[in-house]
Amino acid sequence: MTRKTALIQGNEACAHAAVYAGCTFFAGYPITPSSEIAEVLAKELPKVGGKFIQMEDEIAAMAAIIGASLCGHKVMDASSGPGMSLKQELIGYACIAEIPCVIVNVMRGGPSTGMPTGPSQSDVMQARWGTHGDHAAIAIAPASCQEIFAETVRAFNLAETYRMPVQILMDEIVAHMREKIVFPEPGELAIVTRQAPFVSPAEYKPFDTSFGDIPPLAAMGGNYRYHVTGLNKAPDGFPTTKAELVDAEERRQLRKVEAHAAAIEKNEEYLTEDAEVIVLSFGITSRSARFAVDSLRQEGVRAGLFRPITLWPFPEKRVAEVARKTRAIVVPEMNLGQLVYEVERVVKGSCRLAALGRVDGEPITPYQIIDKVKEVL
Amino acid sequence: MAQRYEIRFSGAGGQGLITAGIILAEAAAIIEGKHAVQSQSYGPEARGGASKSEVIIADDPIDYPKATLVNACLALTQEAADKYAHGIIDKGVLLIDCDLVKTAPQGNFTLYQLPIIRTAKEEIGREIVANVVALGAMVALTGIVSFESGEKAVLDRVPAAFRELNKKAYRVGFEKMKGIL
Structure with a gap:
């Protein structure tokens, strides 16, 4: 077909x-x-x-x-x-x-x-x-x-x-x-539908954690009636200032992502295994970086590309691992230094780190990345 | 690095050169099954003044989507020639509209000249198809897609009522270029 x-x-x-x-x-x-x-x-x-x-x-x-x-x-x-x-x-x-x-x-x-x-x-x-x-x-x-x-x-x-x-x-x-x-065929990519309530409308609480950190969400406009607010809330959805409830809520909300980071994170690595220098880059800039990595390899520089597809949560474990095996990481990004500080936090000085920023409305070219890599090595 | 072939169409905003780039990219990517990326200058300068559309074609996936070393360039106006006919590789090609580009850019490339706008106006009868005349000429000049693929891509994109007009414009552009090669 x-x-x-x-x-x-x-x-x-x-x-x-x-x-x-x-x-x-x-x-x-x-x-x-x-x-x-x-x-x-x-x-x-x-x-x-x-x-x-x-x-x-x-x-x-x-x-x-x-x-x-x-x-x-x-x-x-x-x-x-x-x-x-x-x-x-x-x-x-x-x-x-x-x-x-x-x-x-x-x-x-x-x-x-x-x-x-x-x-x-x-x-x-x-x-x-x-x-x-x-x-x-x-x-x-x-x-x-x-x-x-x-x-x-x-x-x-x-x-x-x-x-x-x-x-x-x-x-x-x-x-x-x-x-x-x-175009993917219908059914080719997985589609997730939100979890419906396990309990009857009378028993339903919108932030009931007895089924885990992610409470089932009922659709409004039907039999399930509940309260929604921007205030810290109790499991029944109504505002609360009770210290233990607020603390549990705040921590649970961060845990939703932290505990599932491995399932959420997604990276692409290209020639990082033996790389003496890694370009860490995302979005359009990563395509300049890949061009640069190929050019550098042709010149005998063992360059690699680490491309976070998920920026948040930041893939901190994997970035720390690759940093320990390389001499330098170069972070080109079309801003004046954002992701590079996250890399710095994670790398903790285990390799050299250089930023390459550009904010004039033009993309970072492969040649700019090549020059920066040579400067760092 | 995949072997890249880079083409830049430049002229005035409204001459249809972005469409010409899209049609060439469709001929390469959809009809011939290669890889292609089309992009354009995007901003206030694209309206009225000089405008450009770039197409990168390769057998393998394309990383950097913008032009790096241009293999073939088209310039339909003097302003476009001055602004965009640069970065052409040694032994690359530049096609200009010889009525509108009076001062041809200099470089280590081969310069070709055709009266593209005049051809559209006088031989096809509609200036609006100048972009398709130019496309036909660029296909003949570069050989990056076959005559047939380019023609099919043109016909797939234009409304039924204008198919014959565009078919003729494409063929005349192609043949005029062949005539001077």
Whole structure:
């Protein structure tokens, strides 16, 4: 059987993947360079009985997907820097109220309105700490159209599995470049549906941990009635200030990701086994890095590439392992130093470390990485 | 590193060169089963002023999706020639519209000249198909995809009512280029 292929943009792949994953509700407010996601879903969601809403602003869009998710829908929103800044309060709400949702951030420079049409990777730390307070975070940074499809589906699965927001970080280049994609057949990629309550409406508590760290979530609008709040809450969903309940809640929410880090993390390693220098890079920059690694190998430099596909949780165990076996790690990223500090925290001085930042709206070229590697070695 | 072949289409915003790049990438990736990535300059300068569309074609998966060393370049306007006809490899090729690019860029590449816009206007009857004339010429010049693959990709993309017009534009562009090679 011939499989369906097409030459499409990263944003288009992301939108089609959302439909594949079972998304039935998208709310958004258009913003460059993410708008094609909304454009495609405006056409595609009605075909599968889903709903697309263009809201009055980015905050309302985030609020709308939270509401729809509580009603049992798989939901998505897409934006970029200025919009992501606005959404942070409600991302925190989705964290504490444990509401599954997928938020795509096609990164552009900043702060504020920045450079709308230039590629950037400067929201790495926002994806981890953009909303206040201790909270768990999952963020995925795909690097090709095919991977955008697969990782968007995985983002929905993770959101539904761990009952929390999941962010997809892209940049203008991966979002707008066109590549061939082979569409997965229905059933080819695993699809996760959220756990329904095990108990009757009368017995249901929205944050009942007797079944584990991830309480089943009932769809609102049916027989299950419960309270949702942004305040610290007791298992029944109502606010509490009881010290032991608050402490248990906060710790459990971090544990959802920490205890399952191995299942959530995903990396690609290329020629790292014997590498004397490793380029650690994600998203579009990792493609420059791979070009650089091949060129360096041809010159006799034993270079390798470590590409975190999941940025959060950061793959700290594996990065620490590879750092112990190499002389140097170079971290190119389209910002002025974000992921490199996470690498530094994990590497703990076991090898040399160098940052390579670029923020002029142009991608980091393979030649810049080659030069930096030679400088470090 | 996979053997890369890099093509840059440049001209004025609105001349359809991004579409030409997409069609070439579809011919390579979808019809011929190679790997291809198409990208474009994206920003305020892409509207009206000089605009470019780049296609990388390779047998193996492509890592860096932007041009590094351009094998073949097209420039339809003087501004595009000045801004984008650079980074062409030694023994690479540059095709310019000889009516619009009065000062041809200099370099260690082979320069070809065709009246692309005039051909579209006078021989096809519609200036709007200049991008498809240019595509036909670039396919003939580079041989990176076959005549047939390029033609099929053109026809797959245009509305039924304009198929004959575009088919002719593609063929005339291809033949004009063959005539000067």
